[in-house]
Amino acid sequence: MTKNDKELIFNSQESYCKGVKYLITGVDGFVGQYFVEYVQKYEPNAEILGVDIAPNCHFPIQKYNSLNLMDKKATSDMMREFAPDYIVHLASISSVGYSWREPVKCFENNTSIMLNILEAIVQNKLKTRVLSIGSSEEYGNIPMPMTEDMPLNPQNPYAVAKVSQELLGKLYAQSMGVEIVMTRSFNHIGPRQSERFVIPSFMRQLVNIRQGAENKMLVGNISVARDFSDVRDVVDAYYKILHNGQKGEVYNVCSGHAYQLHEIITMAEEILDIKVHVEVDAERLRPNDVMLILGDNTKLRTEIGWQPQYEIKQTITDILNSMRG
């Protein structure tokens, strides 16, 4: 048992008696499952209700509610009935590409769901503490590393929607007394992530090459550098911000290290003990790709006491192992 584990169990003694209630929106996604596992590990007596628009949850969970959070009444009814102590609000249409194709839908999804949750808390007089997930996309083109007090310059409709969601969070914290804390989350990776995303897509290709099923790797611009965190460190940060963050405040969730995509490929090649032929696929090139995204996690470290437990090599190894079966 690490020091970290002991502290968490100490902090969660309360929940052994009371059965603290967690509501997790967008639970059927990548981060949702990790957050559920985290709570189950550190607060085994906690009651967990997962909500998602998917008809069924793809992993075992205590309680699941298939619900469209755009439905104000259904959201309010569900919240009143469950009366969560904590909400981790992960639900979001989070694709930048989709936000250009369907800006209105993307916008309404992010801001209306946020408002429905906040209004449900206010209307039902709940004492719920909310963690609202934002994005490094909110920053846009600004100097690196990005710190929380920098002016936001969002560059796509999804990013504007996330800025709006955050402003609504701050507003309800200030004006309505809602206990809400917020993140701007940078890239996160780990086993079980959908292969629509760049790292799992690359790792799958590398595993296939290792197993002789493919002979070359298709990539986009692999000079771009991103600030990658292990999803297990991310849910640790989310749990700690949810419990100990200051009301109305925003925290960067990032590793503070940026890796170019070709560095990640080289790391995986070493782990798999192969050398692959890399080919640029024009389909994978995006116009105006930002070359470097790098966050500063000083606030998260100093105010919340978070520190990452997973080195990038460990994360890459775990992803590759999960794919090798």
Added chain:
Amino acid sequence: MTKNDKELIFNSQESYCKGVKYLITGVDGFVGQYFVEYVQKYEPNAEILGVDIAPNCHFPIQKYNSLNLMDKKATSDMMREFAPDYIVHLASISSVGYSWREPVKCFENNTSIMLNILEAIVQNKLKTRVLSIGSSEEYGNIPMPMTEDMPLNPQNPYAVAKVSQELLGKLYAQSMGVEIVMTRSFNHIGPRQSERFVIPSFMRQLVNIRQGAENKMLVGNISVARDFSDVRDVVDAYYKILHNGQKGEVYNVCSGHAYQLHEIITMAEEILDIKVHVEVDAERLRPNDVMLILGDNTKLRTEIGWQPQYEIKQTITDILNSMRG
């Protein structure tokens, strides 16, 4: 003919030949009618299409289209067909009180309409220049006078929606090349404003007292000070920003002078030659009323060359005269 008039007629020679096309959204409101009158005066050959959700326009207008701009397809069809050179986008659910009662509706109204207009321009490859109207509410609690480069701290859902609308405007200017300019408009007053608003409500009461129909005046907190402009100066600013503003930029539209409400009452008493009994009506008191809102119009004056033509006493006189019939 003033110097101002001459310059405008000179500037609009072009439209005498080409029949420049103006689309005015929310035309059936207070500012819409003044803007139409302004264009009719300075560009008599301009084609004007007014759009509003109201079934009919309450004043005579060349062309009117009763349309819900939340309807993406109808908006796009209308824009493609009319192919406006200029849009003055006034349509908005602009009530702070309503935005607390119906935050989702208020939010969607402001952001979705903006997106529908922007998308209609992009999809139909229009060369339209857009003026998007924002609000001093976007600033929230910050030091006075408010300048355009100050960080925004919106204090109600309407204000957050207007910040979002502005961010979308900047985004489409930067990323999609849309010719869009924006305002943050402060209080404006003038004849024909709805008596739901504070100044016309006060003026109506004063006229009624003058005419013997009432004997006392009901008020809220009359110590609050607001930056009032004459609506005729406001549409002059809008026209000039629309034509000469820098793409993607935001301009405060304000007088740069704040008046406490009791000062306005005293002014009106002097004009009407009466002294009234003022009574505070608890119903009219708002929690957390901001005591002072004052804008800085340096950018509008120096970059656009605008200057107000109406002294506050003239405006108050004109409002009172319009009510006395």
